[in-house]
Amino acid sequence: MTLVLKGGRVVDPSLNRDEVTDLLIENGKIVKTGRDLHKANKKASGIEVLDLRGKIVVPGLIDIHTHLREPGFEYKETIASGSAAALAGGFTSIACMPNTNPVNDNRSVTEFIRRKTAECGLVNVYPIAALSVKSEGALLTEFQDLRDAGAVGFSDDGKPVMNAALMRRALEYASSLDMPIVAHCEDTNLSAGGVMHEGTVSAELGLAAVPSLAEETMVARDLLLAEYTGAPLHIAHVSTAGSVRMIREARARGVRVTAETAPHYFTLTDGELRGFDTNLKVNPPLRNREDREAVRAGLADGAIDVIASDHAPHARTDKEVEFDYAASGLTGLETSLSLSLALVADGVLSLLSLLAKMTVNAAGVLRLPKGTLAAGADADVTVIDPAREWVCDRALFRSRGRNTPFHGRIMRGKAVLTVVGGAIRYRDI
Amino acid sequence: MKLNRKDILGIRELSVEEIRLILDTADSFLEVSTREIKKVPTLRGRTVVNLFYEASTRTRTSFEIAGKRLSADTINISASTSSVVKGETLIDTARNLEAMNPDIIVIRHSAAGAPHLLAGLLRQSVINAGDGAHEHPTQALLDMMTIRSKRGRIEGLQVAIIGDIAHSRVARSNILGLTKMGARVSVAGPATMIPRGIENMGVIAHTRIEEAIRDADIVMMLRIQTERERQNIFPSLREYAQYFSLNRRNIELAKPDALVMHPGPINRGVEISPDIADGPRSIILDQVTNGVAVRMALLYLLTGGDT
Amino acid sequence: MEKKKVVMDADGIGRSLTRIAYEILEKNRGVEELVIVGIQTGGVYLARRLRQKIAAMEGVEIPLGILDITLYRDDIRTAHRKQLLGKTDIPFSLDGKKVVLVDDVLFTGRTIRAAMDALIDFGRPKLIQLAVLIDRGHRELPIRADFVGQDLPSSLWEAVSVHLMEKNGADEVLIEETGEVRL
Numbered sequence: 001m002t003l004v005l006k007g008g009r010v011v012d013p014s015l016n017r018d019e020v021t022d023l024l025i026e027n028g029k030i031v032k033t034g035r036d037l038h039k040a041n042k043k044a045s046g047i048e049v050l051d052l053r054g055k056i057v058v059p060g061l062i063d064i065h066t067h068l069r070e071p072g073f074e075y076k077e078t079i080a081s082g083s084a085a086a087l088a089g090g091f092t093s094i095a096c097m098p099n100t101n102p103v104n105d106n107r108s109v110t111e112f113i114r115r116k117t118a119e120c121g122l123v124n125v126y127p128i129a130a131l132s133v134k135s136e137g138a139l140l141t142e143f144q145d146l147r148d149a150g151a152v153g154f155s156d157d158g159k160p161v162m163n164a165a166l167m168r169r170a171l172e173y174a175s176s177l178d179m180p181i182v183a184h185c186e187d188t189n190l191s192a193g194g195v196m197h198e199g200t201v202s203a204e205l206g207l208a209a210v211p212s213l214a215e216e217t218m219v220a221r222d223l224l225l226a227e228y229t230g231a232p233l234h235i236a237h238v239s240t241a242g243s244v245r246m247i248r249e250a251r252a253r254g255v256r257v258t259a260e261t262a263p264h265y266f267t268l269t270d271g272e273l274r275g276f277d278t279n280l281k282v283n284p285p286l287r288n289r290e291d292r293e294a295v296r297a298g299l300a301d302g303a304i305d306v307i308a309s310d311h312a313p314h315a316r317t318d319k320e321v322e323f324d325y326a327a328s329g330l331t332g333l334e335t336s337l338s339l340s341l342a343l344v345a346d347g348v349l350s351l352l353s354l355l356a357k358m359t360v361n362a363a364g365v366l367r368l369p370k371g372t373l374a375a376g377a378d379a380d381v382t383v384i385d386p387a388r389e390w391v392c393d394r395a396l397f398r399s400r401g402r403n404t405p406f407h408g409r410i411m412r413g414k415a416v417l418t419v420v421g422g423a424i425r426y427r428d429i
Numbered sequence: 430m431k432l433n434r435k436d437i438l439g440i441r442e443l444s445v446e447e448i449r450l451i452l453d454t455a456d457s458f459l460e461v462s463t464r465e466i467k468k469v470p471t472l473r474g475r476t477v478v479n480l481f482y483e484a485s486t487r488t489r490t491s492f493e494i495a496g497k498r499l500s501a502d503t504i505n506i507s508a509s510t511s512s513v514v515k516g517e518t519l520i521d522t523a524r525n526l527e528a529m530n531p532d533i534i535v536i537r538h539s540a541a542g543a544p545h546l547l548a549g550l551l552r553q554s555v556i557n558a559g560d561g562a563h564e565h566p567t568q569a570l571l572d573m574m575t576i577r578s579k580r581g582r583i584e585g586l587q588v589a590i591i592g593d594i595a596h597s598r599v600a601r602s603n604i605l606g607l608t609k610m611g612a613r614v615s616v617a618g619p620a621t622m623i624p625r626g627i628e629n630m631g632v633i634a635h636t637r638i639e640e641a642i643r644d645a646d647i648v649m650m651l652r653i654q655t656e657r658e659r660q661n662i663f664p665s666l667r668e669y670a671q672y673f674s675l676n677r678r679n680i681e682l683a684k685p686d687a688l689v690m691h692p693g694p695i696n697r698g699v700e701i702s703p704d705i706a707d708g709p710r711s712i713i714l715d716q717v718t719n720g721v722a723v724r725m726a727l728l729y730l731l732t733g734g735d736t
Numbered sequence: 737m738e739k740k741k742v743v744m745d746a747d748g749i750g751r752s753l754t755r756i757a758y759e760i761l762e763k764n765r766g767v768e769e770l771v772i773v774g775i776q777t778g779g780v781y782l783a784r785r786l787r788q789k790i791a792a793m794e795g796v797e798i799p800l801g802i803l804d805i806t807l808y809r810d811d812i813r814t815a816h817r818k819q820l821l822g823k824t825d826i827p828f829s830l831d832g833k834k835v836v837l838v839d840d841v842l843f844t845g846r847t848i849r850a851a852m853d854a855l856i857d858f859g860r861p862k863l864i865q866l867a868v869l870i871d872r873g874h875r876e877l878p879i880r881a882d883f884v885g886q887d888l889p890s891s892l893w894e895a896v897s898v899h900l901m902e903k904n905g906a907d908e909v910l911i912e913e914t915g916e917v918r919l
Contacts, residue, residue, distance in 0.1 A: 323546075
């Protein structure tokens with residue numbers, strides 16, 4: 001089937017392109033861009049032409065950090081519901097973390113995820129497999145076997161790899177396969193029992209707290225390990241000023257490190273926690289103003305290359321309990337884009353720069369053949385209406401998780417069309 | 430003036446006027462406990478549920494007596510004996526209670542924010558009898574009432590709070606209340622027990638007890654919990670008692686007429702030496718008496734009585 | 737339009753209290769076992785004055801108690817009342833005593849009902865008598881005063897206030913027409 005996206009502002013960071021033009025899609029591939037493409041294709045039956053004046057046309061957005069909960073925690077989310085949420089959020093490709101049940105530490109679970117993805121036929125789902133068996137941090141998993149089953153990277157996310165010797169070996173082994181290790185940096189001895197950031201707010205509230213140190217000591221360690229082994233390291237959910245600073249310095253020294261942050265770390269601070277809203281309980285925790293500003297600065301100067309939502313859906317029963325006992329995480333796929341577009345409105349990033357962090361840079365970390373609108377590329381396209389104002393309503397979420405702290409917030413900017421492999425899978429125009 | 434709020438969740442939300450109203454009302458209730466028939470019919474037919482997830486004889490008894498002296502029906506639910514053991518969530522327990530239509534729920538819980546969770550969901554009034562290390566508003570109110578009754582005022586007094594500040598809801602509520610009412614508050618304890626950023630709450634922090642006690646009008650000792658040893662917060666009770674307890678020597682650093690307070694229960698010989706605890710400066714038992722009056726005042730003010 | 741009228745001036749109040757003091761002594765044949773309890777707030781000042789007059793007459797100062805009935809009210813839930821929660825102080829036993837309860841204005845009778853409930857919680861008086869400066873009628877309960885300064889028929893649209901030197905700076909009883917019925 002043939003699709004012409006007409007008159008939109010095509011912004012493609014991979015090609016450094018930003019111009020008003022048409023986009024022609026045929027048989028699941030990008031054919032070309034140019035003017036009046038619909039006229040040229042008179043022969044095609046089943047040609048659909050969409051007038052996208054005023055809209056922004058970008059490579060399908062990629063979210064490399066999500067938790068789809070299947071297998072094992074289907075009451076929180078499934079691959080299907082998570083994929084539907086992704087489409088509504090404008091994402092055409094997502095990567096899912098291995099902290100399922102059973103943990104994705106062997107090929108059968110990876111193959112299960114791939115099979116389910118194919119059955120759903122919604123978005124591209126790329127499994128990140130566990131770094132250690134059961135993510136227990138003791139024994140390496142079978143990296144090559146997992147790669148052959150479809151895994152695109154390795155991580156024990158949800159937990160850190162406390163044993164530096166194991167992390168070293170993981171980096172070395174993955175490096176020889178040119179596959180990334182995604183590090184969840186947290187020293188669990190320093191963070192033990194903590195439920196929020198350690199600072200003036202936690203001093204007031206009397207909640208057990210996690211110092212920035214818990215993240216920063218591990219970031220420092222992992223940067224040194226990456227430097228020593230020469231292996232590619234990707235640091236997940238960066239939240240503190242110290243982490244940003246160290247990543248920036250390491251990169252300047254030539255360390256092969258990439259880093260991501262999630263929208264809540266550049267939008268919210270620990271001050272919001274005074275109301276004990278469990279939807280604000282995340283790991284790493286929301287930090288203070290200085291940290292938030294440092295994360296924003298890190299996005300601006302490139303220290304942080306990728307924005308990834310860390311989509312963590314939870315059921316009501318996991319969240320509607322005392323703050324200490326509530327599960328950590330918030331549902332992110334359906335709010336990520338709007339919150340990220342605010343960075344452009346606030347002058348922190350240019351549109352091209354922002355989109356790079358959600359397309360080409362993200363694809364680069366996991367070495368995915370995605371994130372571009374070059375001729376011949378897969379027709380994964382997202383259309384954004386930058387001016388669309390909408391109110392975040394958790395009841396309308398496609399994710400099973402309703403745990404968002406943004407319920408009721410007026411958002412500006414939204415994905416209005418999501419095309420995967422040439423097929424329109426989400427439409428809001 | 431009326432207490433225009435549904436719940437008492439913490440000192441943080443209370444204005445100076447509201448604190449004064451509660452203390453003045455509590456003064457009037459002191460007298461009821463001195464009568465032969467220690468009962469007034471004010472809350473007759475009302476139901477007060479004491480939902481205590483943490484063991485507590487003293488606070489629970491105080492609330493129970495307060496309710497009964499107002500002629501209310503008081504029900505005590507303690508976690509170990511109830512459906513909580515069977516795994517019922519806090520919200521389900523509360524909803525079940527709500528369906529039986531009590532008037533006030535008094536809750537003590539080890540998780541900060543638990544009373545707030547209930548208050549948001551239930552139409553009944555919720556009183557926080559202590560949530561984790563966050564707040565213990567009724568304790569701070571009775572402490573302020575005691576200080577006021579002994580000294581005539583709170584403003585301008587120098588108060589020293591000594592102990593495990595980081596894990597103390599009594600400390601937090603008192604810091605909030607005393608600073609609101611114009612006292613100068615210092616805290617002292619081992620460095621591992623003073624939270625970073627506590628100065629932001631308007632107090633001066635010390636790591637030696639002598640510095641806080643110096644020239645104090647009121648010395649408030651906090652209870653030290655033995656579990657802290659195992660968490661590597663502090664090496665041993667012995668060391669704590671040696672360097673951080675209040676005794677006949679260091680009390681001399683305070684003003685000559687300084688008074689000694691403690692929320693109880695006291696670990697004699699650990700945070701306070703027995704002769705000080707039982708000595709002439711101690712107003713610890715006044716705190717207990719005032720506790721009943723303050724709780725009566727709150728139950729009264731929350732059920733629509735005016736003063 | 738609100739019209740205020742003085743129905744009793746300082747002299748009138750003084751004379752009524754003197755007469756009431758004599759009546760109390762006459763009815764009770766002296767001061768034996770006699771105690772006087774004033775209801776907050778107006779009744780307290782009047783009780784003090786009566787006690788002074790009785791002391792002048794008999795040379796004995798009878799025990800004085802003050803009673804706040806807010807906690808015994810039957811309308812504790814209706815919010816439009818603004819009563820001060822005052823002190824109660826009855827530092828003597830009421831058992832076997834003849835209690836003269838004193839209030840400024842007797843109206844519906846509910847205050848007196850509450851006061852009697854309170855007194856009985858304090859002990860078992862031998863008897864309770866009621867002395868009021870003004871009886872304005874409109875009883876809602878079967879309550880009557882033993883000693884009355886002045887009967888003042890009034891309508892429900894009127895407000896009757898007893899001003900006393902101790903709290904208002906002057907002694908006078910006022911009646912004023914208000915726009916509404918206030919019980």
